Amino acid sequence: MPLIENTLTILLLWAVLGYLIGSVPFGVVVARVMGLGNLRDIGSGNIGATNVLRTGSKPAAAATLILDAAKGAVALLLARSISGEDAAQVAALAAMIGHCFPVWLRFRGGKGVATFLGILLALAWPAGIAACVAWLIGAAITRISSMGGLFSAAVSSLLVTVLGYGEGFLLCLALTAIIFWRHRANIARIRAGTEPKIGQKT
Numbered sequence: 001m002p003l004i005e006n007t008l009t010i011l012l013l014w015a016v017l018g019y020l021i022g023s024v025p026f027g028v029v030v031a032r033v034m035g036l037g038n039l040r041d042i043g044s045g046n047i048g049a050t051n052v053l054r055t056g057s058k059p060a061a062a063a064t065l066i067l068d069a070a071k072g073a074v075a076l077l078l079a080r081s082i083s084g085e086d087a088a089q090v091a092a093l094a095a096m097i098g099h100c101f102p103v104w105l106r107f108r109g110g111k112g113v114a115t116f117l118g119i120l121l122a123l124a125w126p127a128g129i130a131a132c133v134a135w136l137i138g139a140a141i142t143r144i145s146s147m148g149g150l151f152s153a154a155v156s157s158l159l160v161t162v163l164g165y166g167e168g169f170l171l172c173l174a175l176t177a178i179i180f181w182r183h184r185a186n187i188a189r190i191r192a193g194t195e196p197k198i199g200q201k202t
Helices: 008-022 026-033 049-053 058-083 085-100 113-123 125-142 145-162 166-182 184-192
Strands: none
Touching: 008 058, 008 085, 026 049, 026 058, 049 058, 058 085, 058 113, 085 113, 085 166, 113 125, 113 145, 113 166, 125 145, 145 166, 145 184, 166 184
8 A cells, every 4th residue: 555645636537537537438339430320229338448348349348448448547547647646546446446336337336357457557558467367368268347356356465566566456356346246147147157258249
């Protein structure tokens, strides 16, 4: 955990700004702009890249993935550049919460994996790259997107510690808890053997 150098008021301001940045539902926006319909009525109804991919549009899914990752990175980097590391981590956590529970969608947002990876890349890029590799390994072995995300999140705290950024340990624990909570239905389906494979339409 970084040293707390800012006042509570400053940290709260960054929490609000981070939340607003994270709450932009890019999946919904991209789907509408590209004429794919209402993402809530497609596949799982989730607003993330995996569900966008179920529309059959790989460009739309890629755009959603990049934009969802970018908003986590932007929140962290913006706060870091202006107010330091404590504000950066507060803004990052708030962006994750904003993505998963956006006020604009009645707090029914995404699962948070792309935003989590964007945050980790901005927090400490070696750990971020390692987390992306962990996602690829988990997804490639199981052909289940959610497994890649869960595996990546599960090892993130270890990755930041081993790669020399222990200040991010608690942030990664918090992000991991959010991801596992948001994936609780996926976990149940994985156990039941009914979780959709990557590219499979639901």
